[in-house]
Amino acid sequence: MTATTGTTTVSAYAAPSAKAPLERTTVPRRPVGASDVLIDIKYAGICHSDIHQARDGWGEGIFPMVPGHEIAGVVTEVGPAVTRFAVGDRVGVGCMVDSCRECVNCEAGLEQYCLEGNVGTYNALDRNGEPTYGGYSTHIVVDEAFTVRIPDGLALDVAAPLLCAGITTYSPLAHWNAGPGKKVAVVGLGGLGHMAVKIAHAMGAEVTVLSQSLRKKDDGLKLGADHYYATSDESTFEQLRASFDLIVSTVSAPLPLDKYLGLLRTDGAMVNVGAPEEPVSLNLFSVIAGRKTLAGSGIGGIQETQEMLDFCAEHGLGAEIELIDADRINEAYERVLASDVRYRFVIDASTI
Template structure:
């Protein structure tokens, strides 16, 4: 089996540390990728620290994987050595159930996550992108447009698709008023993508500290939610609100900002339950919904869309040795807007 190097969490209470492990042998439908960059997602922190209660150790996190193809199996037709490719949040899924035809495999049984999971054989652990290489089935490898650099493109594979999918599903576009709650790694992608779709985008952030950036990314308006008058001014304004924050906020207050038949979509997952009052929904026939990443087909669609509109993540590139420091900075919102690990630093 090929030997890989990376960084792993060996226990929920311990910092990530260097880790050597075995990748599975490539099959004839596999693509072997030399990982060049991997983004740091807030969910990596949740899982490395077992905050969702389902962590498997040792764990090599990372599902915003960008690299270069170094080998392909004999049955691979879509990729060749040298191609710039990515791997997102899952590396296998149900291939037989009828629901796959709906291009929503991320919601189906049989989904195999890129890390903190086991392969379809039920025993081989999956290890993620905080490493120097990965072996993935051809059908779960994504192609980067030529104008998208690997470092700034890596976060598109989670942050990008996490916002693109609900914006597309709820038909953000001309004539639609869309609010993005939170101006972080997810939020800054939502502003760019929503604006490129033609929607009128408003940022709702705790403070105005990132207002200049929000407007530069394409937002038409920017409000501080720490100012109670914001909720009075904007009551009944939005067709769609996408909430990216992973902390407990008053969802009822944000629901009041929706128009009749408006929808608030959760993509950030707070650690603890958040109460929702029935009368935050009933009088306006409002909907509170959730959304999780996107299918492989939709993720490729998102990458092509970002290539067409020159949309990338705003990143701070770090060596692998700074992962633990980066985790703490993410928790303090001390990054604009996504950390990306340079895997060349593993050497």
């Protein structure tokens, strides 16, 4: 780190423009304010949403862009008003670093649904109008209110992906009451899907994986799935018709929603946590028949994120990861797009 005029310059990997390869650079970090913590980043997960945003898949981005919202590290400095953390604490930062803190959703612990819009960990503007830079860097300064504690029972490298993949799947599973007596289907066995399987199984639900092929069946069963079906086999949709209380779709490609909604029981819900870049179509009779719900879910609030981390530590649930040096980020992006990772790339920040 290099300090200049109150800010600190840190090493990072950034996309200089949309669709451009990421390259090593430096970015500024603000001074540690009264309520801030300075985090020495140890590991940062690579999320598919990093690729969507670095390549303008979800709309025009802010460049240069330092992706990364699955951050695990250690506190190295705290502001004078910080009460929750101390130097040496193991902490994490997820998909947001601020919100209005005053709207009804923020007051309810649903900062992810802040009515004024939360401030993303990267590809966003903070309350001062300055761009935010994410976890593909050596250090980050974050308000303690948007920092969570990583329990001692979780290694930092396997904990990093929990800050997005973990909470993104835990939140809908908890909200829709996955547990004993409930039949849950997980669509896709990737970075999000493999955590959905682990968490739903730990909650006590009967878990089925719905994947394009049976290529990862052995993995799925080892991760906690009770059943595994290929969606490329049309008989799957007939065989499993009206079988599930809850379907969690983790894929970021458009799905034939009407077919999947046919797999729900009466009053069942299909919740989408993967966000395709393209619009999807729907015949409303697919939800009218059976009083079904088609829903979405976005990450979780700070309190729920801490709850998720504690749950994962209690049940020994870390992500399945492939640890890489930072100079392999661009290669990792291509492999994610090719579904060639089991199941989350994690950057060793010491190599940035």
